[in-house]
Amino acid sequence: MAPQPTETVDTATPPPTAVELTGAIARIREYLERCKPATPCLVVDLATIRERYEELSQAFAGAKLYYAVKANPAREVVRLLVELGAHFDVASPPEIDLCLAEGARPEQISYGNTIKKRADIGYAYQRGVRLFTTDSDADLEAIAEAAPGSTVFCRIVLADTGSLTPFGHKFGCAPDMATQLLAKAAELGLTPAGVSFHVGSQQLDPRAWDAAIEQAGEITAKLAAEGVELTMLNIGGGLPGRYSRPAPPLADFAAAITASVTKHFAAQPRLVLEPGRFLVSDAGLLRSEVVLVSRKSTVDDKRWVYLDVGRYNGLAETENEYITYLLSTPGRDGETGPVCLAGPTCDGDDVLYQHNVYRLPMELRAGDHVDFLNTGAYTASYSSIAFNGFAPLPTHCV
Ligand SMILES: *Cc1c(COP(=O)(O)O)cnc(C)c1O
Numbered sequence: 001m002a003p004q005p006t007e008t009v010d011t012a013t014p015p016p017t018a019v020e021l022t023g024a025i026a027r028i029r030e031y032l033e034r035c036k037p038a039t040p041c042l043v044v045d046l047a048t049i050r051e052r053y054e055e056l057s058q059a060f061a062g063a064k065l066y067y068a069v070k071a072n073p074a075r076e077v078v079r080l081l082v083e084l085g086a087h088f089d090v091a092s093p094p095e096i097d098l099c100l101a102e103g104a105r106p107e108q109i110s111y112g113n114t115i116k117k118r119a120d121i122g123y124a125y126q127r128g129v130r131l132f133t134t135d136s137d138a139d140l141e142a143i144a145e146a147a148p149g150s151t152v153f154c155r156i157v158l159a160d161t162g163s164l165t166p167f168g169h170k171f172g173c174a175p176d177m178a179t180q181l182l183a184k185a186a187e188l189g190l191t192p193a194g195v196s197f198h199v200g201s202q203q204l205d206p207r208a209w210d211a212a213i214e215q216a217g218e219i220t221a222k223l224a225a226e227g228v229e230l231t232m233l234n235i236g237g238g239l240p241g242r243y244s245r246p247a248p249p250l251a252d253f254a255a256a257i258t259a260s261v262t263k264h265f266a267a268q269p270r271l272v273l274e275p276g277r278f279l280v281s282d283a284g285l286l287r288s289e290v291v292l293v294s295r296k297s298t299v300d301d302k303r304w305v306y307l308d309v310g311r312y313n314g315l316a317e318t319e320n321e322y323i324t325y326l327l328s329t330p331g332r333d334g335e336t337g338p339v340c341l342a343g344p345t346c347d348g349d350d351v352l353y354q355h356n357v358y359r360l361p362m363e364l365r366a367g368d369h370v371d372f373l374n375t376g377a378y379t380a381s382y383s384s385i386a387f388n389g390f391a392p393l394p395t396h397c398v
Contacts, residue, residue, distance in 0.1 A: 071281075072284070072379075089276075106127055110132070133154070152193060153232070158211070161238075163201060195220065201238055206257070207256055291307060311343050312390065313390045314379045331368070333361060335363075336360055
């Protein structure tokens, strides 16, 4: 792990009032007061997800939105998005079953994982799924055999996109190979839909999509010259949630992406988006309890604050401190001081923030609450094993 630059996240100034006053936080706090669920827990405000979905539908009018289920697979979340008419990007048979159980039709599901067993492709096909993403010859052949006649996207790999949580080189292939695979898809009796890519999650730069859209436009033009028509373009996920580093507004992303598509495509393709974080992150609040506040020496002014939530039961995205959540300590304000924040397990890596210096109230004590704001994405879904006896993070929806 590369050493991280030291940066101060000033929670002495509480999260901006605009955040404090959101209906979401008020509704979630009301639920927490009324029901007093055991901590740690994630509470999700469904109305916020509805708002984000509508905002995104308006910003990208005419696009098809496939919710990346891994961001938050709570049944209530999937059911709400089914009601709103969303489509779903899934990565495994259990995610297919989840979407179908909550009322999605198989035509609304895209199997977007390029890494899949042939048996899992067959399972998806048998359940009615007809849309897949591929990035290799072997996977394409498996799709042609186990899911004949299906439609496929081909994912291209991107150079560094400046994302805080990039996908690296695990997924996608070079543009030349993508061109070949899409042409071969047609020969194998599949329908080649278009190019797909992912600019990395929590992408803060609206221009990050441009290079990939340009490559997709070139591939589409090359194949058109060979008589293979691609009608779609899948621009993946990456739209940001609200953490300590401010993100540009959605309108900036929509304007930049729309301009790139117009510039690089001769005929406008139907856009596909695979939003995960953007739809659910701002809807969640993770409530934790302080287990211990201590100091490591009599001269060190930094306190260690140990919480009942950590790296293994909800806050996996604090790895490398890439995602710096906004914090709030209800009922405790007043003078603050610097802290290291850590989780409850006996694992030396179960430290949330020590390079980013958070400040919390001096009067913070064991038993107090620390709320992590905007934690609806990639928290409960990463918390699947009761490591060291600490249970996976439960989700409550309001
Ligand atoms: C995880 C994932 C997404 C969602 O990414 P976000 O950054 O959360 O929007 C979209 N598409 C694919 C293929 C993914 O794996």
